[in-house]
Amino acid sequence: MKRVQEVDVVVIGMGVGGEHVAERLAEEGLDVVGVEAELVGGECPYWACIPSKMMIRAGNLLAEARRVPGMAGDSQVTPDFTPVAARIRDEATDDWNDQVAVDRFTRKGGRFVRSRARLAGPGRVEAEGEMFAVRRAVVLATGSRPQIPPVPGLEDVPYWTNRQAISVKEPPASLLLLGGGAIGVELAQAFTRFGTAVTVVEAMERLLPAEEPEVGALLAEVLAEESVTVRTGARATGVRHVDHAFRLTLESGEEIAGQHLLVATGRRPQLAGLGLETVGLDPDARALAVDGQMRAAPGVWGVGDVTGRGLFTHVAMYQAEIAVRDILGRPGPEADYQALPRVTFTDPEVGSVGLSEHAAREQGLRVRTGIARVPSSARGWIRKAGNNGLIKLVEDIDRGVLVGATSVGPAGGEVLYGLAIAVQNEIPVERLRHMMFAYPTFYRAVEDALTDLGHD
Numbered sequence: 001m002k003r004v005q006e007v008d009v010v011v012i013g014m015g016v017g018g019e020h021v022a023e024r025l026a027e028e029g030l031d032v033v034g035v036e037a038e039l040v041g042g043e044c045p046y047w048a049c050i051p052s053k054m055m056i057r058a059g060n061l062l063a064e065a066r067r068v069p070g071m072a073g074d075s076q077v078t079p080d081f082t083p084v085a086a087r088i089r090d091e092a093t094d095d096w097n098d099q100v101a102v103d104r105f106t107r108k109g110g111r112f113v114r115s116r117a118r119l120a121g122p123g124r125v126e127a128e129g130e131m132f133a134v135r136r137a138v139v140l141a142t143g144s145r146p147q148i149p150p151v152p153g154l155e156d157v158p159y160w161t162n163r164q165a166i167s168v169k170e171p172p173a174s175l176l177l178l179g180g181g182a183i184g185v186e187l188a189q190a191f192t193r194f195g196t197a198v199t200v201v202e203a204m205e206r207l208l209p210a211e212e213p214e215v216g217a218l219l220a221e222v223l224a225e226e227s228v229t230v231r232t233g234a235r236a237t238g239v240r241h242v243d244h245a246f247r248l249t250l251e252s253g254e255e256i257a258g259q260h261l262l263v264a265t266g267r268r269p270q271l272a273g274l275g276l277e278t279v280g281l282d283p284d285a286r287a288l289a290v291d292g293q294m295r296a297a298p299g300v301w302g303v304g305d306v307t308g309r310g311l312f313t314h315v316a317m318y319q320a321e322i323a324v325r326d327i328l329g330r331p332g333p334e335a336d337y338q339a340l341p342r343v344t345f346t347d348p349e350v351g352s353v354g355l356s357e358h359a360a361r362e363q364g365l366r367v368r369t370g371i372a373r374v375p376s377s378a379r380g381w382i383r384k385a386g387n388n389g390l391i392k393l394v395e396d397i398d399r400g401v402l403v404g405a406t407s408v409g410p411a412g413g414e415v416l417y418g419l420a421i422a423v424q425n426e427i428p429v430e431r432l433r434h435m436m437f438a439y440p441t442f443y444r445a446v447e448d449a450l451t452d453l454g455h456d
């Protein structure tokens with residue numbers, strides 16, 4: 001017979017989403033148990049956002065230094081990955097030790113349990129041989145895991161996921177990257193800048209296929225200029241690992257080789273083994289269905305990647321705050337994803353918000369688009385080397401508001417901010433047209449894109 005302990009809240013999974021809920025509720029004085037099977041903080045600080053952005057920052061420095069000739073003198077760049085790997089170990093992950101995060105939570109009054117937890121009926125959670133009787137809320141924040149495609153042979157070879165790629169001490173001599181999505185393009189560029197021979201194999205017709213088609217075309221050009229081999233519309237039909245090398249066979253019959261193989265073909269919510277059926281939820285669902293207040297079932301809330309909405313840290317944090325409010329019984333707006341922003345941190349950065357032109361048309365909207373190219377703007381022309389980019393706006397003609405926008409450029413993710421405000425707040429396009437745009441900023445290209453609206 002297990003010991004039963006009464007608590008107010010149990011949070012299962014202490015990634016960015018769960019950690020935020022657990023800390024906030026503990027601060028509010030609730031009796032909170034946080035259960036984490038691996039590291040408190042989850043994927044983002046240890047194997048994802050933060051260390052990958054450290055690699056990217058280092059790669060960007062190399063790229064800027066390589067742009068000096070013809071612009072500001074001479075430069076000779078000798079890449080060295082040692083400081084990058086050291087920064088990831090020392091500053092980002094504390095050598096994959098979460099003690100600081102555990103202490104932060106317990107100092108706020110929470111109780112931490114390192115275990116894999118599961119639901120054991122309404123208001124019941126089992127973890128580390130203990131049973132918790134939960135008075136107020138169970139929060140499911142179990143995140144996502146890599147989705148591995150059914151390529152024959154893949155299960156038998158030592159492929160990498162983001163975890164191994166992030167943990168390297170040296171860049172590989174060559175890398176096959178299966179998947180040209182967010183991870184694929186970010187890491188392809190970061191590694192090529194350190195001398196890795198990278199080949200990206202993307203099944204769809206373009207890189208970042210969920211983004212506007214102009215984005216995939218632009219990124220393919222940028223990556224090709226940096227010696228990345230990009231194979232789009234390419235399906236892998238088999239893989240072997242022979243003599244310390246991976247050999248990937250494509251549908252065409254061609255075989256490509258690399259020292260390592262990184263599989264970055266998407267992620268799927270982590271629901272297996274959670275005991276969802278014990279609270280009347282579908283254990284085979286693709287994602288945890290939640291309402292606008294993050295409720296999944298009576299007494300059960302869900303936040304973060306597990307909900308399948310966006311799979312971004314900022315979405316997990318946004319949902320976490322809504323769940324906290326709701327658990328505390330405080331009123332507030334429901335989750336609203338109409339202006340969900342995304343930024344892929346390539347150079348140029350790819351920012352987008354709301355609907356792509358295709359998605360808007362699929363929804364039956366009458367749309368028109370406007371495009372401006374960053375190199376044609378004053379700031380882009382001044383910048384010269386490394387000035388690739390574009391602004392694309394999608395207007396709902398009937399309402400006269402932007403429903404989507406894309407901003408690619410040297411500061412594409414930051415330029416997105418104004419566009420996100422416009423989409424979120426449905427500011428009339430007519431009013432945007434009469435704003436002043438500081439000269440010569442990158443965001444001034446938005447004015448050109450507004451002028452271009454309707455001139456398709």
Ligand SMILES: Cc1cc2nc3c(=O)[nH]c(=O)nc-3n(C[C@H](O)[C@H](O)[C@H](O)COP(=O)(O)OP(=O)(O)OC[C@H]3O[C@@H](n4cnc5c(N)ncnc54)[C@H](O)[C@@H]3O)c2cc1C
Nearest residue numbers: 013015016017037042043048049117143304305311312313
């Ligand atoms: C390479 C890479 C780069 C990324 N870069 C960015 C970026 O730049 N910006 C951005 O916004 N997003 C980025 N993301 C996405 C971001 O990492 C995720 O959206 C974010 O981590 C989701 O947080 P989460 O709390 O939902 O889940 P997670 O961070 O996955 O945390 C879930 C936690 O639950 C634990 N867990 C699971 N099951 C159980 C159980 N039964 N019991 C106990 N614990 C359990 C897991 O061990 C894990 O620690 C990136 C992802 C990857 C892979």
Ligand SMILES: NC(=O)c1ccc[n+]([C@@H]2O[C@H](COP(=O)([O-])OP(=O)(O)OC[C@H]3O[C@@H](n4cnc5c(N)ncnc54)[C@H](O)[C@@H]3O)[C@@H](O)[C@H]2O)c1
Nearest residue numbers: 149179180181182183184202203264265266267311343344
């Ligand atoms: N900057 C950021 O915010 C950032 C960066 C990295 C990752 N992430 C998050 O992590 C998640 C996972 O990243 P990801 O790049 O793995 O997923 P993704 O969904 O962004 O891209 C996966 C890509 O793999 C392709 N693909 C799928 N099966 C394939 C196959 N068999 N062969 C070849 N290509 C195939 C898809 O068409 C897609 O382009 C993303 O959805 C994103 O939410 C965010």
